[in-house]
Amino acid sequence: MKRKHLLTALLACGSFMVHAQDKAKPEDTEVWEPVPKVVTPGKITFDNAPSDAIILFDGKNLNEWVSVADRTKPAGWDVKDNVMTVNKSAGNIETKRAFSNYQLHIEWRIPANITGSGQARGNSGLFLASIGKGDGGYELQILDSYNNKTYVNGMAGSIYKQFIPLANPARKPGEWQTYDIIWTAPVFNGDGSLQSPARVTVFFNGILVQNNTSLLGPTQYIGKPSYAQAHGASPIKLQAHGDKSEPISFRNIWIREL
Numbered sequence: 001m002k003r004k005h006l007l008t009a010l011l012a013c014g015s016f017m018v019h020a021q022d023k024a025k026p027e028d029t030e031v032w033e034p035v036p037k038v039v040t041p042g043k044i045t046f047d048n049a050p051s052d053a054i055i056l057f058d059g060k061n062l063n064e065w066v067s068v069a070d071r072t073k074p075a076g077w078d079v080k081d082n083v084m085t086v087n088k089s090a091g092n093i094e095t096k097r098a099f100s101n102y103q104l105h106i107e108w109r110i111p112a113n114i115t116g117s118g119q120a121r122g123n124s125g126l127f128l129a130s131i132g133k134g135d136g137g138y139e140l141q142i143l144d145s146y147n148n149k150t151y152v153n154g155m156a157g158s159i160y161k162q163f164i165p166l167a168n169p170a171r172k173p174g175e176w177q178t179y180d181i182i183w184t185a186p187v188f189n190g191d192g193s194l195q196s197p198a199r200v201t202v203f204f205n206g207i208l209v210q211n212n213t214s215l216l217g218p219t220q221y222i223g224k225p226s227y228a229q230a231h232g233a234s235p236i237k238l239q240a241h242g243d244k245s246e247p248i249s250f251r252n253i254w255i256r257e258l
Contacts, residue, residue: 024222029161030151041169041205049105049254056095056236057084057253068092068133068237077240083109086124086247088240094130098233101258104128104181110144111246112174118150119143122173122248123241125160128183128200130237131218131229137237138198139219140179140210142248145170157202157209160219165202165209176251178205182258186215188230197227 049055056064059082065075069091076090110122122144127137138159145156145168152158156177157165171177182201189195197217202210217225238250 026222028222029153029220029224031153031164032151034164035152036155036157036165036168036209038168041171041207049252050256053105053254053256054097055254057250059083059251062093064096065093066096068094068130071096083249083251085249086238086240088247091240092135092237093240094127094235094237096235098235099129099183099255099257100185100233102181102183103256103258104179104183104236104253105255106179106181106253107176107251108142108179109176109249109251110146110173111248114144114173114246117148119154121148122246124248125237125239125241126179127219127237127239128181129185129198129218129231129234131231131234135219135221135239137218137234138200138215139239140181140200140202142239144173146172157204159200159210159213159215161221162216162219162225163210163213165204166211167204167207167209169205169207169209171205179203180206185233186227186231188227192230194227194230 062075062077062079062084067073067075075093077087077093078085106126114122124142125139126142127139130137141154141156141158141160143156152164153161155165156170180203184199186198187195198215199212200210201212217227219225
């Protein structure tokens with residue numbers, strides 16, 4: 001092929017790729033099958049954190065948290081009766097401290113009077129490593145998944161838009177749910193290339209739903225994830241999602257660095 005024709009072909013290909021990216025939609029990365037089996041979880045109680053744990057929320061204050069939009073400002077969520085509840089106007093919050101590898105325990109509750117359906121039903125997210133402002137990072141989905149149909153890589157226990165949970169042990173709205181997580185942070189080479197991906201194990205209400213899963217990169221709402229940005233230790237983030245459903249609540253959050 002002559003050089004002029006080759007250049008024309010390359011330009012046309014580049015134009016097609018840009019045009020295709022412009023047309024990408026959130027639905028492109030939604031997966032609806034197979035639907036994880038429903039499992040009824042047993043009773044789980046964690047009255048006390050381990051002796052070496054860092055207490056991220058003990059029901060008294062948000063001293064371990066800050067605003068994602070402005071880390072110089074305190075977290076603006078509501079604390080009452082040993083529970084913190086999302087304040088959507090205050091936006092996302094994240095930990096003051098940054099973490100690499102860890103064990104995390106967190107309890108969350110969908111309001112008993114929740115309305116809506118699909119993704120607009122108690123939507124929030126636990127970002128296992130927060131990257132930048134907004135919703136950047138690696139998201140473990142929080143959602144009412146009790147008799148609530150949605151795409152399965154967006155249900156509770158999923159690594160959002162990446163990996164569906166192995167089972168669906170969700171409790172009814174109004175009941176407390178637990179995540180117990182082992183997080184292994186990604187490692188990058190000196191030139192910013194990926195040395196080893198992030199991995200996560202998740203127990204949802206005591207049921208294994210992610211088994212040492214290797215992540216494809218930080219969460220992407222539109223398009224496929226990739227490790228485009230090298231980073232080190234990162235805060236943990238909780239999402240104040242913009243849907244119209246009632247805000248969810250959290251309690252008893254602790255972490256052990258590994």
